[in-house]
Amino acid sequence: MQVQKEHVRKRILSSAQEEFLSYGYKDVSIRQIAKKANTTAGNIYSYFPSKDELFKQVICPVLNHLEKLLKFDADDNFSKPDITYITSEISKLFLSYKKEFMILLTGSTGSAFEGTKIKLTSLAADRFKKEFIPLLDDNDIDDNLSDILAVSFVEGLISIFNISHNDDKKLEILLKQYIDIFFSSVKNEL
Secondary structure (H helix, E strand, O other), rough: OOOOOOHHHHHHHHHHHHHHEEEEEEOOOOOHHHHHHHHHHHHHHHHOOOOHHHHHHHHHHHHHHEEEEEHHOOOOOOOHHHHHHHHHHHHHHHEEEEEHHHHHHHOOOOOOOOHHHHHHHHHHHHHHHHHHHHHOOOOOOOOHHHHHHHHHHHHHHHHHHHHOOOOOHHHHHHHHHHHHHHHHHHHHHO
């Protein structure tokens, strides 16, 4: 029985992360990852039983944090401190797990997680409809506005990553500015 080594496992995960980020789940093979990790496909399978499990382990850190962030009580209304906390946590999450986040949102096609972007957008739309739309003065608001805002918010975050993923300072500044602007009218109403 082969003894697993932590440094080999980390090298495989790091190589898989780079490959999934560059090519997406669908277009990456275990052989590609093995070559990048300077090991064999068989050795990868001794650490990870499948490509799916390897992918899951790569994106697991961002998934765990994202789930915690999104587990606010849907029956509670946002308060100004809640919005400040959530916007701060979104920034921290993006800055801490930018590669994993991009893989999850743009490179998960073909994996069990390919619907994550749609799920996040739907959760955001539901929350916008409940919390933000009622704050607008106009009583005749189209029902689609919350969906449009949610798509804009998620796509805006992805755009920020695409623009500044190699520059942490720029990423941090853009995220803060974007989130502050996006939620400024809500903060002012509370």
